[in-house]
Each structure stands twice: as C-alpha cells, then as structure tokens.
Amino acid sequence: MTRSMTAFSRQERQEAWGTLTWELRSVNHRYLEPHFRLPESLRDIEGSLRERLRKAVSRGKVEATLRFVPEQSKEHLQIDQDRLQEVVNATSQLEQTGLAMQKVNPLELLAWPGVMVQSSLDMAVIKQAAIGLFADALDDLLQGREREGAELQQLITQRLDAIGNTVTEVRSLLPGILQAQRDNLNLKLAEIQIELDPSRLEQEVVLLAQKADVDEELDRLETHVQEVRRVLTQKGPVGRRLDFLMQExxxxxxxxxxxxxxxxTTRSAVELKVLIEQMREQIQNIE
Structure with a gap:
C-alpha cells in the first residue's frame, strides 16, 4: 500500500504515578531522519525506540516528543548520590588543570540532569509504559500515513488516466497529420507550378513521416504509465522508484x-508535462 511521509499522532496515558504523552510528527525527507526529545529520567529507552521506528518507517523526518508529568502528591525528591559525586569529581578535575573557577553553587549542582530523582516512582514501570505508548503512537502514525497515501495514489491514478487519454488522442491524430503534410506539400508545389517527380515527392513525404514518427515515444509513455500503476500497488517504500519513473x-x-x-501535438506534449509535474509533486510525499 502506498504510504505518505506526512502524518501526526498524539497518544496520552494517565496512571497513578503521572501522565505520559507522546507526539509524533512526520514530514517528507529523502532518508529516515528521527529526532527524539525525552525527559532525562527516561533517556535510556531512546535506543529501543529508535530501533522500533527504524523497522516501521523507511523514509521521512520524524520528530518524537515524550512528556512526563509525575503525580504531584506522589512526588518526593531525593539526591542521586552517585550522580552527584560524578559531577563533583568533574569540577575537581577542572580545578586541577589550573582553570580559574568560581565557587560551585550547590543549587547549580542540584539542577544538573540526573542529580535529583523522584524517590517514590518506579521508573522501570514508567519506562515500560512509555515504550508501550510509543508503540500505540507509532501505529497511529502509520495509519495516518496510509490514509494520506491512499489519497495520493488516487490523485496520481487520475493523472495517469489523463496521460493515457492524451496518448490515445495523439495516436489518432498521426494519420491525419501526415496526410495534411502531404496535401500541404502538393499545394505548395502547385502554387509555384513545379512538377516534382513522384518518387521524389514520396521521398519528401517519407522524410516528413520520419520526423513526425512518435510511435516509439507513445509506446514508452504507455509502458511507463503501466509501470507506475504496478508500483503503486506494491508493498513497502515505492517513492524513489516512482520518482525515477517520473523522470522517464x-x-x-x-x-x-x-x-x-x-x-x-505540441499542446498535447505540454499537457503531458503538466500532468507529469503534478504527479512528481505528489510523489515527493510518498515513502
């Protein structure tokens, strides 16, 4: 199924320990480019989230934001002694280098990420809940991409139909165009009262026919149209393949x-290029 690269998803979960909210935004991009924004206390789950996203999405710029609001009545702050000692050791190393430093403010140490923790919260439970809620948000995002992809496929199919109609029209015009060129050549010869050898006249007509022969181009147009229709029904990412077919x-x-x-035929060619450009713009949003 054709999938768009543009979608939005928001999922929220409320528990006794607080509220988790995921927001996922996806826009078109040449490759997969994920950006995660997580609270410091949940930062260590980012790796598994990236892997889950990579398996589900092939292209697009995806912004994933997680917000965690602890239940205030359950929140009791305490100091992570190990984390605090790491920060203190780091400042001591700077002093040993001879760098002039101001006296460290204790409040600044407490503000360092990871020093203050919520003692009453079971972070393992919250992390699992965040991972599960991300899976729900990702499923919703994929459904949105599929819905928009279906609309894009319909728009592209309409233009493929128009291209097919234009190709058929040009084919029907070709015999009349060649006959009109033959008649026009005879008329010009009559006007200047020159009698041309029939074989020479036929050679001129053949040259005109060769110049106007676009059967091969029309055949390839129809072939490419059929290939675009086939690719649109394939599973998985098809955007790059479709973009190549637009070039052809x-x-x-x-x-x-x-x-x-x-x-x-000039007007028909212009109409074809307009239709192709319209499809190309839509295809830029297809995964």
Missing part, C-alpha cells in the same frame, strides 16, 4: 514535443 515520463514528453510538426 518527462523524457518521453520532451521528445514528443521536439518532434512535433503541428500545434495539436
């Missing part, structure tokens, strides 16, 4: 335009 479609439309000898 645009190449054939440009060739069609360069071979045009009448205004009708």
């Amino acid at each position: 479609l645009n190449r054939e439309a440009n060739t069609l335009s360069s071979k045009s000898i009448v205004a009708n």
Whole structure:
C-alpha cells in the first residue's frame, strides 16, 4: 500500500504515578531522519525506540516528543548520590588543570540532569509504559500515513488516466497529420507550378513521416504509465522508484514535443508535462 511521509499522532496515558504523552510528527525527507526529545529520567529507552521506528518507517523526518508529568502528591525528591559525586569529581578535575573557577553553587549542582530523582516512582514501570505508548503512537502514525497515501495514489491514478487519454488522442491524430503534410506539400508545389517527380515527392513525404514518427515515444509513455500503476500497488517504500519513473515520463514528453510538426501535438506534449509535474509533486510525499 502506498504510504505518505506526512502524518501526526498524539497518544496520552494517565496512571497513578503521572501522565505520559507522546507526539509524533512526520514530514517528507529523502532518508529516515528521527529526532527524539525525552525527559532525562527516561533517556535510556531512546535506543529501543529508535530501533522500533527504524523497522516501521523507511523514509521521512520524524520528530518524537515524550512528556512526563509525575503525580504531584506522589512526588518526593531525593539526591542521586552517585550522580552527584560524578559531577563533583568533574569540577575537581577542572580545578586541577589550573582553570580559574568560581565557587560551585550547590543549587547549580542540584539542577544538573540526573542529580535529583523522584524517590517514590518506579521508573522501570514508567519506562515500560512509555515504550508501550510509543508503540500505540507509532501505529497511529502509520495509519495516518496510509490514509494520506491512499489519497495520493488516487490523485496520481487520475493523472495517469489523463496521460493515457492524451496518448490515445495523439495516436489518432498521426494519420491525419501526415496526410495534411502531404496535401500541404502538393499545394505548395502547385502554387509555384513545379512538377516534382513522384518518387521524389514520396521521398519528401517519407522524410516528413520520419520526423513526425512518435510511435516509439507513445509506446514508452504507455509502458511507463503501466509501470507506475504496478508500483503503486506494491508493498513497502515505492517513492524513489516512482520518482525515477517520473523522470522517464518527462523524457518521453520532451521528445514528443521536439518532434512535433503541428500545434495539436505540441499542446498535447505540454499537457503531458503538466500532468507529469503534478504527479512528481505528489510523489515527493510518498515513502
């Protein structure tokens, strides 16, 4: 199923120990670029969260923010002695280097991340709850990407239909275009009262036909359209493949335009390029 790279998810869980809230935002990006913002007390679960995200999402810039509000009536602050000693040792090492330092403010030490902890909270339980809530938020994000992807697929399919109709129209015009060029050549010869050898006339017509021959380009346009339809039904990331096919479609439309000898086919080539560009803009959001 085609998935967009744009979506938003918000999941919240309230327990006796407090409230957890996950917000996930995803936008288009060439590669997967995750950004996590977690409270310091829950920072050590980031690795497992990144791995879960990497397995579920292939492309997109994903911002994941976790907010944790402890239940105030249950919160009792205490000092993590080991963490505090690490900070004190670090300041002592700086003094030994000879750097001039002001006297350390105890309140600044307490403000250092990890020094103050909530003694009454079972952080292991909260971490597991945060991981589980992240899984719910990620599932919701993927569903949003799939819903938008389905809409993008529909928009692209509509333009593929329009391209198919344009190709069919150009094919139907080609015999008339060649006959009109033959008649126009005969008319010009009649006006200047020059009688051209039939074989020479036929050679000129053949040259015109070769110049206006776009059957190969039309065939490739139809082939690429069929391939785009097939890729849209595949599972997994398809955005890069679709982007490549847009380049190929645009190449054939440009060739069609360069071979045009009448205004009708020129307009058709322009219409094709407009449709292809519209698809390309949509495909930039597909995973």
